[in-house]
Every structure is written in structure tokens, then in C-alpha cells.
Amino acid sequence: MICRSSEELNQLVLEAKDCTKFGKVADYIPALKKADPDDLSVAIYHTDGTCLSAGDVQLKITLQSISKVLALALALMDCGEDEVFCKIGYEPTGDPFNSIVKLEISKPSKPLNPMINAGALVVTHMIKGHSVHERFERLLQFVRKLAGNPSISHCEEVAVSEFETAHLNRSLCYFMKQHGIINEDVDNLIYLYTKQCAIEMNCLDLAKIGLVLALDGIDPLTNNRLIPTHIARICKTLMVTCGMYNASGEFAVRVGIPAKSGVSGGIMGAVPNRFGIGIFGAALDEKGNSIAGLKILEMLSKRYDLSMF
Numbered sequence: 001m002i003c004r005s006s007e008e009l010n011q012l013v014l015e016a017k018d019c020t021k022f023g024k025v026a027d028y029i030p031a032l033k034k035a036d037p038d039d040l041s042v043a044i045y046h047t048d049g050t051c052l053s054a055g056d057v058q059l060k061i062t063l064q065s066i067s068k069v070l071a072l073a074l075a076l077m078d079c080g081e082d083e084v085f086c087k088i089g090y091e092p093t094g095d096p097f098n099s100i101v102k103l104e105i106s107k108p109s110k111p112l113n114p115m116i117n118a119g120a121l122v123v124t125h126m127i128k129g130h131s132v133h134e135r136f137e138r139l140l141q142f143v144r145k146l147a148g149n150p151s152i153s154h155c156e157e158v159a160v161s162e163f164e165t166a167h168l169n170r171s172l173c174y175f176m177k178q179h180g181i182i183n184e185d186v187d188n189l190i191y192l193y194t195k196q197c198a199i200e201m202n203c204l205d206l207a208k209i210g211l212v213l214a215l216d217g218i219d220p221l222t223n224n225r226l227i228p229t230h231i232a233r234i235c236k237t238l239m240v241t242c243g244m245y246n247a248s249g250e251f252a253v254r255v256g257i258p259a260k261s262g263v264s265g266g267i268m269g270a271v272p273n274r275f276g277i278g279i280f281g282a283a284l285d286e287k288g289n290s291i292a293g294l295k296i297l298e299m300l301s302k303r304y305d306l307s308m309f
């Protein structure tokens with residue numbers, strides 16, 4: 001049985017905190033600069049509903065790129081695998097998450113995977129609804145269901161801050177619109193995408209969502225299927241190959257579980273058939289992953305032999 005004592009988790013958090021001084025809080029979205037680089041919290045959600053946590057677990061942060069996994073699950077449920085992967089590839093890029101370079105040189109021109117910004121923008125484009133408002137509400141309802149928390153919402157300050165500064169993401173959209181990959185108004189899409197990235201929750205909610213993915217889409221607390229099995233598997237596979245940006249290979253070697261990070265310092269982990277993990281630590285390494293979050297996952301993986309490989 002892995003880590004059943006909060007005492008042990010507290011110890012890991014204390015140890016991992018040592019490395020936050022080597023990281024840096026994301027600042028290209030102005031509102032994210034306010035985060036405290038020393039914050040670190042972690043939660044583990046077991047299949048029997050027990051949950052362990054350490055650090056300030058009431059702290060909420062925005063999902064940022066972690067939302068890409070949840071939007072992908074919904075877009076796959078809305079449109080099906082063929083339609084989604086006709087517009088987006090399955091392959092890792094080896095480039096930073098916001099890079100534009102491969103978009104131009106890949107033939108046919110389409111984003112290489114749904115975990116980089118270009119691919120995620122296409123995924124968000126595919127979420128169905130009659131208006132941006134309805135599409136966002138559908139995504140939010142889905143996230144609330146996964147977390148089992150109807151009070152989850154988004155942080156308007158972070159959404160607006162990113163909307164006002166998302167010039168690179170706009171340029172990815174304009175490029176893709178030119179090539180017929182998306183066909184909606186770019187500012188509409190950026191508005192929806194920045195709200196999606198600004199959905200906020202605490203690490204307990206995040207660990208619960210990781211648990212549902214770990215169980216191939218089943219919520220063990222209600223026994224309801226929230227995501228079809230094959231879609232949960234697609235999400236987890238892409239988390240393994242592309243979830244930690246251009247550090248996914250190293251992460252697969254050192255930790256070896258499906259995980260997805262975001263620039264606000266979150267990491268969601270899904271240990272297949274065992275448990276979900278939610279971590280927040282705002283100080284990032286040079287590739288944009290939570291530096292202390294990586295440390296905790298590495299320690300947990302070694303101690304409890306979590307690697308799938």
C-alpha cells in the first residue's frame with residue numbers, strides 16, 4: 001500500500017521544498033506573477049475515497065495546461081476520435097509548448113499533438129455548443145463532475161490577464177485559420193481557451209480528477225462512468241508521451257506515470273488502477289514544470305515503485 005500517512009507526505013513536501021529556490025514563477029501571464037514560489041501542496045486520492053494531503057491544500061490555482069487533458073476528453077466525447085485526430089497528430093514535438101516552428105514545417109500542416117498550445121487550441125475549438133458561453137459551461141460542468149465538486153469555477157483575473165497578452169497563441173490561431181484547421185473567430189477562441197486555462201481548484205480536486213483517469217474514466221465514489229474507457233486511455237497515453245512538455249521523455253524515465261503539468265505550477269498524476277495525485281508548486285524549472293512537484297513525484301515513484309515501465 002503506498003503512502004497511507006500524512007506524516008510521510010508532509011516529510012516529502014519538506015524535503016522537496018528545498019529545491020523551490022532553483023525555480024521561477026511563470027511571468028508571461030502577468031497575473032501568475034503574484035504566486036508565491038515557496039507554496040507547495042500535494043494530495044493523493046485512493047480508490048476507496050481516502051485522501052491524504054500535505055501543505056496548504058486550501059490553496060487554489062488555475063489549471064493552465066492541465067486543462068488540455070480535460071478539454072481533450074470532452075472534445076473526443078463530442079466529436080469522436082477520427083474527427084479530432086484528423087486535425088491534430090499524436091506525436092511529441094521535443095519543442096517548448098508554445099512553439100510555432102513545427103506547425104509550419106509539418107505536412108499536412110496540423111499541430112503535432114493536443115498537449116502543445118497549437119493542438120490544445122484546436123481541441124478547444126472542437127468543444128461543442130451554440131455559443132462560447134455554452135461551450136465553456138459544458139467544459140466547466142464536466143470538470144466539476146470529474147472532481148465531484150460543483151463549486152469549481154474559473155479565475156476571471158487570470159483569464160483576462162492571459163486574454164490581453166496571448167499574442168503568441170493568437171498567432172498560432174491565425175496560422176491555423178489560414179490553413180483551414182480552425183474556422184472560428186480567433187478572439188472568440190482565445191476567449192474560450194483563456195477561460196478554460198483559468199479554471200481553478202485545489203490539489204484535492206486535482207487528485208480526484210487524476211484518480212478518475214487512473215481508473216479509466218470511472219468515479220469510484222459513485223461508480224459512475226464519467227469518461228468512456230478508450231477516451232480515458234487516449235488521454236493517459238498522450239499524458240505519458242507529451243504531458244510534461246519537452247521533458248516528457250525524462251519524466252517517463254524518472255517517474256513513469258501519466259501526468260500533465262501547467263505553468264501555474266500544477267501537476268496532475270494518474271497512477272493506473274491505483275490512485276490520483278494533485279500537486280501545486282509555483283516555482284518552475286526551465287521547461288515550465290513545477291520543480292518541487294517533479295521532486296515529490298520522483299521520490300514517490302522510487303519509494304513505491306510506481307513506474308509503469
Ligand SMILES: NC(=O)CC[C@H](N)C(=O)O
Pocket residue numbers: 063064065066097098117162169197261262263264288
Ligand atoms: N504550459 C501551459 O500551462 C500553457 C497554458 C497557458 N494558458 C498558455 O497557453 O500559454
